[in-house]
Amino acid sequence: MSASGVPPDGRPALETPAVELRGVRRSYGRGTGAVHALGGVDLALAAGTFTAVMGPSGSGKSTFLQCAAGLDRPDAGQVLLAGQVISSLGEDALTKLRRSRIGFVFQAFNLLPSLTVLQNVLLPQRLAGGRPDKARAHELLARVGLAEHASRRPGQLSGGQQQRVALARALITRPDVVFADEPTGALDTGSAHEVLGMLRGAVDNLGATVVMVTHDPVAASFADRAVFLAGGLLAGELHHPDPHAVSDRMLALATLPARSPVAASTAPSHARS
Numbered sequence: 001m002s003a004s005g006v007p008p009d010g011r012p013a014l015e016t017p018a019v020e021l022r023g024v025r026r027s028y029g030r031g032t033g034a035v036h037a038l039g040g041v042d043l044a045l046a047a048g049t050f051t052a053v054m055g056p057s058g059s060g061k062s063t064f065l066q067c068a069a070g071l072d073r074p075d076a077g078q079v080l081l082a083g084q085v086i087s088s089l090g091e092d093a094l095t096k097l098r099r100s101r102i103g104f105v106f107q108a109f110n111l112l113p114s115l116t117v118l119q120n121v122l123l124p125q126r127l128a129g130g131r132p133d134k135a136r137a138h139e140l141l142a143r144v145g146l147a148e149h150a151s152r153r154p155g156q157l158s159g160g161q162q163q164r165v166a167l168a169r170a171l172i173t174r175p176d177v178v179f180a181d182e183p184t185g186a187l188d189t190g191s192a193h194e195v196l197g198m199l200r201g202a203v204d205n206l207g208a209t210v211v212m213v214t215h216d217p218v219a220a221s222f223a224d225r226a227v228f229l230a231g232g233l234l235a236g237e238l239h240h241p242d243p244h245a246v247s248d249r250m251l252a253l254a255t256l257p258a259r260s261p262v263a264a265s266t267a268p269s270h271a272r273s
């Protein structure tokens, strides 16, 4: 379990979640063509835990991540980061918050090719207006096994190595939460395992909080908890998910009678907003 010695499900109930969604709704379009990408999601993610968000294509995973990370604003409901409501912040405040308090890992790595590995890792601190902490950058690069590669360019690294740089970059500001969107989607199995092991290590050894969208049951098994979305709604969860249980759950969701996110007949509820 985590280095802090506290299992995720043994945490005091009153501890402030790292991320919390309360009645979050997000629709695209209007009238009969409206798509309810998120139809009212309530979820709290404990600090220092690793959560996998899963679900069939179109179930709302990306919308969930965008809303939770302050990249998109819900139509109704609230998103809280470490107890602070962020869903009502203005654009400038949100941008500032994303730079300093949220880390991102994307499927396509998204490193800047003209910067060195070290400069890429330091970039979030520079953007946040903080003092670049080179010692921490080197320490994080060592943790992801890239101590010798600090002065290389991303183009000189393999995909797995680039994603490990992206992880170091996501951790540099000691964010409240790291959001990873299919972080292993572009990697071979071996590199994927390395990256997943390092996400796990960031939680266990650095106290990071990680929320990862994935459709891979093996990837999900690195998490403490897998939560499932279907048709824009939460559809169950597994603690200490094992790949077989996750596969079974995914199969069950995929073969449910189509309840794709089109329940546009219900009037939007503002009960929770």
Ligand code: ADP
Residues within 6 Å of the ligand: 028, 029, 035, 036, 037, 055, 056, 057, 058, 059, 060, 061, 062, 063, 064, 261
């Ligand atoms: P997932 O990531 O699980 O595949 P998404 O969150 O991307 O699901 O999408 C959920 C639903 O919302 C889908 O039906 C999708 O077509 C729709 N959707 C997502 N983004 C948009 C958008 N920008 N405009 C219109 N519909 C969208």
Ligand code: MG
Residues within 6 Å of the ligand: 061, 062, 063
């Ligand atoms: Mg998606």
